[in-house]
Amino acid sequence: MVNGPVSFSGLVSGLNTQSIISAEMAVYEQPLNNLQTEQSTINTKITDYQAINTQLLSLQQAADALAFPAARLRRERSPRISTVTVRKTA
DSSP states (O other): OOOOOOOTTTTOOOHHHHHHHHHHHHHHHHHHHHHHHHHHHHHHHHHHHHHHHHHHHHHHHHHHHHHHHHHHHHHSSSSSOOOOOOOOOO
């Protein structure tokens, strides 16, 4: 009964089969590594865009706070002139 992986490590041929297999696996793992790097880059961009969005929202709220009270004050200070037309009917 075998309790672990079987390794021949070039017993017959003299080749370092472990390094050959590791090099071969690295070739097959490269696309996965590239995707993981791309995913990390995209996640960083998402975080940056969320931070910008939060800052823009704060700016918009500050601008609204400045704009709306000023408009309300203009309406309250402007004289209200009501025009009444009176016509005499026979």
